[in-house]
Amino acid sequence: MQSAAEASDSPLTERQRDVLDAALGLLVEAGDALTMTSVARRASCSKETLYKWFGDRDGLLTATVQWQASKVRxxxxxxxxxxxxxxxxxxxxxxxxxxxxxxxxxxxxxxxxxxxxxxxxxxxxxxxxxxxxxxxxxxxxxxxxxxxxxxxxxxxxxxxxxxxxxxxxxxxxxxxxxxxxxxxxxxxxxxxxxxxxxxxxxxxxxxxxxxxxx
CATH class of the missing domain: 1.10.357.10 (Tetracycline Repressor, domain 2)
Structure with missing residues (x-):
């Protein structure tokens, strides 16, 4: 399984960016209630895909925060x-x-x-x-x-x-x-x-x- 650190070392695909944007949107709406299931549902992808890309919930959160921080050039x-x-x-x-x-x-x-x-x-x-x-x-x-x-x-x-x-x-x-x-x-x-x-x-x-x- 790929770790969040490994995922952050390579460029994100457009699909991965869409998933992270979906996770950010859920954080705004639901805050701490964000789950892998809710992100998968919002982003129209499987939980298995999320686990493959980001490792676990902490890995997804890390990638989400890194994606937000990357907007600072x-x-x-x-x-x-x-x-x-x-x-x-x-x-x-x-x-x-x-x-x-x-x-x-x-x-x-x-x-x-x-x-x-x-x-x-x-x-x-x-x-x-x-x-x-x-x-x-x-x-x-x-x-x-x-x-x-x-x-x-x-x-x-x-x-x-x-x-x-x-x-x-x-x-x-x-x-x-x-x-x-x-x-x-x-x-x-x-x-x-x-x-x-x-x-x-x-x-x-x-x-x-x-x-x-x-």
């Missing part, structure tokens, strides 16, 4: 030719994608269920979301921050600390407000503006020239 990390403009553009795009995903109904539903698991003996989805959400975002973005530092564009001692600062500047109180039921909506224009603001504030804190001037 990766940032190309190249040491040659990196300048302030390209670094700024990469950080703004990453922040913009991140806010769009976090503020969507699907992510809010996922995180609500994950939080409920964290306070009980059912810790599976909480651990899955943590590992494939913020931890995965850190693994994807920290190499760019380090390349920016090596290029003399950023100045910091601890990469993880710099990432967590960027995380805080991007997310601010958006996620907790949505989790608690605030019904505000972020337009695409507002999200892009928030991404620019967060990136500017990050450079104010960690820009090499800023730190040198201070």
């Amino acid at each position: 990766g940032v190309t990390v190249r040491r040659d030719g990196l300048d302030l403009a390209s670094l700024t553009s990469g950080l703004e795009r990453f922040a913009s994608d991140w806010l769009r995903v976090l503020s969507g109904k699907i992510s809010v539903a996922l995180n609500r269920v994950a939080v409920s698991h964290a306070g009980s003996d059912k810790r599976d989805l909480g651990a899955i979301v943590l590992e494939n959400g913020p931890f995965a975002m850190a693994r994807r973005l920290m190499p760019l921050l380090e390349v920016g530092r090596d290029a003399g564009l950023l100045a910091f001692d601890d990469t993880e600390d710099a990432f967590r600062t960027f995380f805080g500047l991007v997310v601010r109180d958006v996620q907790i407000r949505l989790l608690l039921g605030d019904r505000f909506e972020l337009t695409d224009v507002a999200i892009d503006g928030e991404a620019r603001r967060a990136t500017q504030q990050f450079f104010a804190l960690y820009g090499a020239h800023t730190n040198a001037a201070g």
Whole structure:
């Protein structure tokens, strides 16, 4: 039987993406009640197929969270030719994608269920979301921050600390407000503006020239 890890190492087929979208839809509607049977029914496939592709329910949940997180586009990390403009553009795009995903109904539903698991003996989805959400975002973005530092564009001692600062500047109180039921909506224009603001504030804190001037 294929494990979730093995499944995530290879590109998803269109059919597998459709199944994961069906699982995400069920999470929004049913939350913790999601089962292999309900996903198979919604996606018009057999449970045997789900087990073959994803291993078990935890494997399906992992693949579902990874699929949702993949909507945050990766940032190309190249040491040659990196300048302030390209670094700024990469950080703004990453922040913009991140806010769009976090503020969507699907992510809010996922995180609500994950939080409920964290306070009980059912810790599976909480651990899955943590590992494939913020931890995965850190693994994807920290190499760019380090390349920016090596290029003399950023100045910091601890990469993880710099990432967590960027995380805080991007997310601010958006996620907790949505989790608690605030019904505000972020337009695409507002999200892009928030991404620019967060990136500017990050450079104010960690820009090499800023730190040198201070």
